[in-house]
Amino acid sequence: MIQFVTSNEGKVREAREYLPETVRQVNYDYTEIQSDDLEAIVTRGAREAYREIEGDEPVLVDDTGLFIDAFEGFPGPYSAYVDDTLGIERVQKLVEREENHRAAFRTVLGYCDGKTVETFEGSLRGRIVPPRGDGGFGYDPIFEHDGRTLAELSTEEKNAISHRARALAAFADWLAVQK
Template sequence: MTKPLAFITGNRTKLKEVKCVLDHEQKDVKPGERRIELINEKIDLPEIQGTPEEVVIAKAQDAAKAYKGPVVVDDTSLCLTAFKGMPGPYIKDFINNSGVTAISRMLDGFDDRSAVALASYAYCGGPGEEVKVFVGKLSGTIAKEPSVLKGYGFYPVFIPDGMTETISEIGDTETIVSFSHRGNAVRSLLKYLKSL
């Protein structure tokens, strides 16, 4: 029996956003047409240092080996223009150690508060198989203060281009994934998975 496709994450917000995209994009699937379903598995994976693509490829290879089947993994980056793309894929550790307010504070004194959020998704069909990467980007600016004291990741300080509110203030998952870095990446991934 073939193992089902597993989304390897312990992050409930990421899982909720991915499920929201899949449900929305597949709401008109007719009987007999292929519908992509993911199960959720939590596997602790080592996080290497490298570019966002190198990080997500390594995660996919390690996850496929541990799960012994087809997997989807993701990695999120926040690239600050003033810091030449840093903290990039290290944003999770940065926020866990310094807090989201530190992102705003580190840009005090800089004229350029622009940033790019990246969601890198990778699919691997099983141990030793080729990894396919799908990247979604969202440009924006970093607010001078967090919009809320609690919120997912950098969402309390990230204002998407063309908007006046942070992602946390927008709040509604379906609205967020309609334009977000994660939504864009998952739609590309879904198109690929349906072609298999």
């Protein structure tokens, strides 16, 4: 059993597609350190979650950010805050002023078994465009990959190519070797 520390049921459903283990959702609000480094954030979060959640089962945490090339990777780990304060339309308008519209979504997973923390990264390259589509959440309407925004993809299409899916696939491969 792996305890996936998240309040997002969609993330849990996606994780269950990649992991042969049973994944159980656990709502625990671990302390998210302020850092420009997703790996540092999930490493600290995974250790804390393992210590604080009852039971002896390993935990999995994740953190995701939108890294805009023209802004030297900003907002990165601060993506949720920027979305909450500026909104995706303002972010898109700021990027529109720049020559370079390229960006990447990055997810880092942190797995803690009580002894060590292992991290796994997945990324998806694309570009920032005016909002399109009705699906997804967050920055999906302004993030275009292969001609369509993530908000224009079905959940299945998005999950097949997403940054989180790539991190989960790497984790699943590693986990299979550990057995």
